[in-house]
Amino acid sequence: MYITITPQKLTATFSQSVSDFVNYLEKENQDLEVDDMEHFFNQYEDEISKDQVIKEIDENTSKLKKVEPKYYSITVNPSKYELSRLQNSSEDLKTYTKALMEDYVKSFNRELNGKPINIDDIKYFAKIEHQRTFKGTDHQIKENQPYATKILELKQDVRKVQRGELDGNLSKMKSEIAKLEKEAPHQQNGKRIVQGMNKAGNQSHIHIIVSRKDASNSISLSPGSKYKASEVMMNGKLVKRGFDRDAFFLKAEKTFDTTFQYKRNYAESYQSKKDYIKNPKFYFSTLLGLPKSEKAFAFKILAKSGVHIPTIPTNKVQLALKVLNRLKRGVDIAIKSGSIGI
Template identity: 55%
Template sequence: MYISITPQKLGSTYKGSARDFVNYLEKENEGSATQEQELFFSQTENDIDAQRVITEIDANTSKLSKRDPKFYSIVVSPSQAELKHIGNDPEKMKRYVRELMKTYAASFYRDKEITVRDVLYFAKLERERTYSDKDSAVKENQPFASRILELQHRIRAVRQGRSEGNIGKLKERIDALEREAPHKQNGKRIVPGMKKDGHQNHIHIIVSRKDVTNSHSLSPGSKFRTSETILNGERVKQGFDRDKFYRAAEKTFDGQFGYRRNFVETYHARNLLDKNPKLFFATLLGLPANEKQAAKQLLFRAGVKVPSIPTNKAQLAYKAMMKLKKGIGKAMESSTIGI
């Protein structure tokens, strides 16, 4: 399960209103008949229209400064394995998000218990994902894309009489580069904007910075870690426990749908890979044979080149370990493994 939490973008992209962001989330509805459009939902309601989302989020900003995010965006992207396990069922996804938002509320560190009834949020299912410049497949194809673009410019110059050259040979070189590009989908080089194959259901959540009473700030921002401070002479709890939230997110999914999560799919594994790769691989090597084989298959499907998982620590040389770490890290970042 890949989950990201980001603040509203300020400046020239997203201004004070939630309108631009909500309009962006409406992109899959463009050109669709009204009855086929995917509407927003909340903890207790379905079929909420976009204008209501904008109105309620924009109205819930009391005492926030111009430079404060008015809302946060949470993206919930199950992995291919998780989506397959639930049959890519949109209704199961929505039920999961409603349980997830209970854990979101419980992850705030406050003197008073925060529940999902205190949180103002709206969520929307999307069925497609496209490749972006951030995807490793696009990045690794980029040198080939640049050379192809250069050759296309040369062909155009020859046709316009601005340069000399053999157009046929230039086209042959382009065809060769298309074949040599390392990442393809259905025989075509992967480029930004191309739709991703397979199950791609994911959910965007827009959650207000203020609670439903518009009185208290509920910020999950990374700079608001759990801590205590002195306010009016009293010690007050504040912050948001992201570790608690991420761990609870996968535990909620597993419990709700009976999913058996492999070690390499866990949030714990991601933390180990980031902070202690040696322990990550030691744990990987220590898995029972069937779980180790399942881990290898998950990594292979994620595009990580693992010809074989070494049978002991001595076989895993430092250079090989760091190469594997880089590959697994890329797969995690692109949510292919889905931690």
Template identity: 55%
Template sequence: MYIAISAQRQGENFSGSVSDFVKYLEKENEEISPEHQEQFFNQYNDRISAEEVIEQIDKNTTKLNKKDPKFYSIVVSPSQRELKAINNDPEKLREYIREMMKDYAASFHRNNEVKIDDIKYFAKIERERTFKGNDKEIRENQPYATKILKLQGEIRDIESGKAKGNIKVLKKEIKRLEMDAPHKINGKRIVRGMKKEGMQNHVHIIVSHKDATNSNKLSPLAKNKEAETIINGQKVKQGFNRDKFFAAAEKTFDKKFNYKRNFVESYKARNVLDKNPKQFFAMLAGLPTTEKQAAFKMLFKSGVNVPTIPTNKVQLAYKALMKLKRGVETAINSGSIGV
């Protein structure tokens, strides 16, 4: 499960409407008949229009200044393995998001407990994902793409009279490179923006910066996890514990769907990898045999070649360790761990 949180993106001025983002999230509905379109949902309603989302988020901004984002975006991207566990069922995904947003509310550090009804959010399931630059397929196809682009440039120069050459030979070489590229879909070389095959359901969530009463700020990107300040002689709790949220969101999925999570697809593993790569590989080496074999299989399928690691001692050079760390991080961030 990969969960990413980001703020409204408009440079340092966040005075704009949520409408552009909502329009972006409506892209999959453009060529679908109304009865089959995916609607926004929240904790209690399955069918919320784009217009209502815009109205509700845009008006819930009392006392926010131009340097305050009006909303935050949360993207929840289950792996293929997690989607398989729920049969890629959109209804089960909605159920999960509603439980996960309770974890989100509980991760705020406040004098009064923040509950789900304090959160104003709207979520939308998307059924397609496209290849991005950090995907294994794009990275391994890139040398071929670079050569093809160069040859196409040479052909244009010949056609315009800027250079001389045999266009037929160049086109034949392009065709060969297209065939030799290691990753294709239906015979076509995978490029950025191409739709991924398989189960790709994921969720975009728009969360208002202000609570449901439009009175209090609730920022999931607060610098502090848990802090206290004195305001007018009173202790005021502040902060948002992202570690708590990510771990709880994962646990909620596992418990709800009886999901058996492998170490390498866990938030704990990602956290250890980020802070102490050597410890990550030591923990990987110390897994029970069956789980370790499954972990290595997941890593291999996502394009990470992990050498045999002694169970008693991790003997990896620093550069090799960092290379593996980058590979695992890329696989996790692209959602490919757990395929």
């Protein structure tokens, strides 16, 4: 499970309105029949129009300054192992989204009219998507890049030869291009993986737009708050503040596991990422201490995430620092590229 919480982009090139983002999320509906489209939904309604989403988010911005985000984007990317537990990606992920947003409101250390924030106090709209593309941060793109660079250089030379600007053997150059295309380490359906290519398999994921202001448009609810859980005096009144991301991520994972009876491996757990960041040696020691079948699956997960797995000693005491550092570099890259963890 990989979850991100991102504030609205407010640079000069981005609109103050949510319209551009909403229109972007409609991209998969192009050329589809109405019955095949994925619509926006919230806790109580399905098939919400994009116009309604734009109107409700844009109008729910009372007293917010231009430099303050008007909404946050939450993206939930289940792994292929998690997706394999679903019977119907669209309907199951809608069910999960509604449970997830219950976890979201419980992670606020805020009160409204003397009561903890609840699901009716927020304004959000969500949408399920079924396609994902390879990005420049993916390890497949990075590891294919040397081949991509050589192929581009050769193609440029081919055009120069065709224009008479360079002497060369076109047949030989084209053969070299074909050879490089096949030699690239990461292929999909017989083609070199390139940036922007759709990823194969079940790629279902969730996009959630949640208003910065509560549903009554009176108080600000920021999941980007630097405060985890605290109290502060405002206008002579003690006010609770903060959003506990750590608690939210833990709840989100537990809710998925409970909802779909998913047995989570240590290597794909939020706890393992926390262990890795705080104490890498403990993280790898824990991996090596897993039961045989769980350990094999853990390293399979890491390998699929782009981590190069060297030969691992069977005795934990024999775990050489050099091997640990090689693994650490691989996990660092996988986490940064969004391949592991929440």
